[in-house]
Amino acid sequence: MIAFSWRQFRAQAFIGAAGLVVLGAILLITGPNLVHVYDVAVAQCRASGGGPGGCVNPVATDDGKLQTLALALVLIVPVVIGMFWGAPLVARELETGTFRLAWTQSVSRLRWLLVKLGLVGLASAVVGGLLSLMVSWWFSPIDKVSANRFSPAAFGMHGFVPAGYALFAFVLGATTGLFFRRTLPAMAVTLVGFIAARVVVAEWIRPHFMSPVTEAVRLDPNAGWGISQSSGVLSVSVNPPDLPNALVVSNDIVNNAGQSPTTSYLEHACSFLPGVNGNPPSSGGGVSHVAVSPRGQQAFQQCVTTISAHFHEVVVYQPANRFWTFQTYETLLFVAVSAVLAGFSVWWVRRRLG
Amino acid sequence: MSWVLDAQGLGKRYGRRWALRDCDLQIPSGRVVGLVGPNGAGKSTLLHLAVGLLAPDAGSIDVLGRAPAADASQLARVGFVAQDTPTYARLSIADHLHFGAQMNPGWDDAFARQRIAALDLDHSQRAGSLSGGQRAQLALTLAVAKRPDLLVLDEPVASLDPLARREFLQSLMAFVADGDVSVVLSSHLVADLERVCDYLVVLVNSRVQVAGEVEGLLATHRRLVGPRRDPGSLPTGQEVIEESHTERQSTMLVRCDGPVLDPAWTVEELSLEDIVLAYMGNAGTVRRTRAMKVLS
Numbered sequence A: 001m002i003a004f005s006w007r008q009f010r011a012q013a014f015i016g017a018a019g020l021v022v023l024g025a026i027l028l029i030t031g032p033n034l035v036h037v038y039d040v041a042v043a044q045c046r047a048s049g050g051g052p053g054g055c056v057n058p059v060a061t062d063d064g065k066l067q068t069l070a071l072a073l074v075l076i077v078p079v080v081i082g083m084f085w086g087a088p089l090v091a092r093e094l095e096t097g098t099f100r101l102a103w104t105q106s107v108s109r110l111r112w113l114l115v116k117l118g119l120v121g122l123a124s125a126v127v128g129g130l131l132s133l134m135v136s137w138w139f140s141p142i143d144k145v146s147a148n149r150f151s152p153a154a155f156g157m158h159g160f161v162p163a164g165y166a167l168f169a170f171v172l173g174a175t176t177g178l179f180f181r182r183t184l185p186a187m188a189v190t191l192v193g194f195i196a197a198r199v200v201v202a203e204w205i206r207p208h209f210m211s212p213v214t215e216a217v218r219l220d221p222n223a224g225w226g227i228s229q230s231s232g233v234l235s236v237s238v239n240p241p242d243l244p245n246a247l248v249v250s251n252d253i254v255n256n257a258g259q260s261p262t263t264s265y266l267e268h269a270c271s272f273l274p275g276v277n278g279n280p281p282s283s284g285g286g287v288s289h290v291a292v293s294p295r296g297q298q299a300f301q302q303c304v305t306t307i308s309a310h311f312h313e314v315v316v317y318q319p320a321n322r323f324w325t326f327q328t329y330e331t332l333l334f335v336a337v338s339a340v341l342a343g344f345s346v347w348w349v350r351r352r353l354g
Numbered sequence B: 001m002s003w004v005l006d007a008q009g010l011g012k013r014y015g016r017r018w019a020l021r022d023c024d025l026q027i028p029s030g031r032v033v034g035l036v037g038p039n040g041a042g043k044s045t046l047l048h049l050a051v052g053l054l055a056p057d058a059g060s061i062d063v064l065g066r067a068p069a070a071d072a073s074q075l076a077r078v079g080f081v082a083q084d085t086p087t088y089a090r091l092s093i094a095d096h097l098h099f100g101a102q103m104n105p106g107w108d109d110a111f112a113r114q115r116i117a118a119l120d121l122d123h124s125q126r127a128g129s130l131s132g133g134q135r136a137q138l139a140l141t142l143a144v145a146k147r148p149d150l151l152v153l154d155e156p157v158a159s160l161d162p163l164a165r166r167e168f169l170q171s172l173m174a175f176v177a178d179g180d181v182s183v184v185l186s187s188h189l190v191a192d193l194e195r196v197c198d199y200l201v202v203l204v205n206s207r208v209q210v211a212g213e214v215e216g217l218l219a220t221h222r223r224l225v226g227p228r229r230d231p232g233s234l235p236t237g238q239e240v241i242e243e244s245h246t247e248r249q250s251t252m253l254v255r256c257d258g259p260v261l262d263p264a265w266t267v268e269e270l271s272l273e274d275i276v277l278a279y280m281g282n283a284g285t286v287r288r289t290r291a292m293k294v295l296s
Helices: A002-047 A064-096 A109-146 A161-180 A183-208 A263-269 A294-310 A320-352 B043-050 B072-077 B093-103 B109-118 B132-145 B162-178 B190-196 B214-220 B272-282 B285-295
Strands: A213-218 A225-230 A233-238 A247-254 A312-318 B003-014 B017-028 B032-036 B058-063 B078-081 B150-154 B182-187 B199-204 B207-213 B221-227 B238-245 B249-256 B266-269
Touching: A002 A064, A002 A109, A002 B093, A064 A109, A064 A161, A064 A183, A109 A161, A109 A320, A161 A183, A161 A320, A183 A247, A183 A320, A225 A294, A233 A247, A233 A263, A233 A294, A263 A294, B003 B043, B003 B182, B017 B043, B017 B058, B017 B199, B017 B207, B032 B043, B032 B190, B043 B058, B043 B150, B043 B182, B072 B078, B078 B132, B093 B109, B093 B132, B109 B132, B132 B150, B132 B162, B162 B182, B162 B190, B182 B190, B190 B272, B199 B214, B199 B272, B207 B214, B207 B272, B214 B221, B214 B272, B221 B272, B238 B272, B249 B272
Parallel strands: B032 B182, B032 B199, B078 B150, B150 B182
Antiparallel strands: A213 A312, A225 A233, A247 A312, B003 B017, B003 B058, B199 B207, B221 B249, B221 B266, B238 B249
16 A cells, blocks of 8 residues: 555655755755855954954855745745645545545555555655755855844744645645545645645744743834824834844833823924924825934934833843744644644545545 | 345435435345446446445445445455546556555455456556556456455446457456356446346336346246237236337237236247336336327
């Protein structure tokens, strides 16, 4: 049974393996150069008296096309696996009628399905995981500079969590193929379902894997500030403090009573800003803080200094050292959902397709 | 009495439509059974229920004394050749033989190889490039080489040309003569079944119209032609299956327990096809419309 499932899957497996080998070779050849570029830039920076973070490191923009390609592959390969390995797995047998051959041999339907799901599911996880680990290794000098691997988008393109994504996409494809009995709709549903699951987890579930750290920080008038107006309401925001590789959940400006600056307070504190109190706006109707003239810049600086004196910043974040814990949790979450889907498939193939 | 197939009140529904309903049927073992009926009679559904590809919505079915496809050992006892004889188009004949060997503990590899050699097929040829007849032979080889106790074939020759049809049925007969196996074979063409079957079941609208030995059916059915008379006036032991009348003459197809003694009748023997068609017509409005046509 395993040997025959492998025979059916062999051609697809070779394509997957060949893709990994080709990409691996490219990354192996170009990877050391990135390390070199990084090291040279750090050495130059030290020589000129700055720390490793004190200068712009050109490695972040080196091999730009390859960076984009590698990240895109980690992003889309799981869903491609779901569409091209998962969706046809059972649907093709149902479409071509070969299920009537397969299910009347001396192997129960349950075992037939579990072997297929197990074999190709394992291959999916291996391809997704290897691909991501290869790319993560290649990216490590760049990650040292950009320090954002915990960000909602980058998290899923690093570490081993793409193994969980690939397994989930595969089982989702196989299950929808079984349910719809046709490959094409199953592919479409897999694509949409996978994207939805990734977005929902990244946006709403991942930040709650552990209770985040809350920290009150003094406001820095020299940080990146923004004051915006929408339908008459003024609001102020500031870039979070430098927390390399942390996942910032929220970052609010509040006073000791926990209140954010009100519109009337901002009108008072920032009365000289363009766009506030009838001053001519600097651009468009809604005001961004773009300070065009030296006078505007000065007014803006006064404004944030006043705010900084009366308010502070509350940062809620997941610290950088939780990265691998979160990778484990999210992988387990996708494996668990895959197991539930596989359980549904087993029930469906035994009860409903009878 | 042990039956290879025993259905009681068997029913299968697709949505609201019953494909098979209230079907009672017993098939004795050691026979080559032809299951014949018009398209839509429920033959395919019945056979899919027998091999466990479908589960009943009503009633029960036992095959070789157990629920179909109950476990691997039950699956091993039943061989199935599905309609249009599906095979894996992209896999070679050798792959299919490996498939059979891996999926069936009782696989007879020597037999399978000898069959493929006898058919003059190349092991490396893909199943998708085979002719319909060759593919059917491959599917039959797979089903027989697992050495089942019961071989079920669902319209195996329906899509084959006459030559391939004859070759397929000859292969089937060779297998049957070869071993101790029961066979259930469905078709909507009596001519196919006449050559290979020794037992016949006529199924129309889920109902068994008649079931019995082919020889017995041939011996007990006669066409009577004579002066017009009321079918009710026939002696007991003669049951009218089909009748048609003109102003002066009556033609009746009857089942009779003994010889027909009434000298008024011209008694004709019947072919199996005549008998089957009569029972198929008997099942519904076909008979009435036919009779009315003759009368008018």
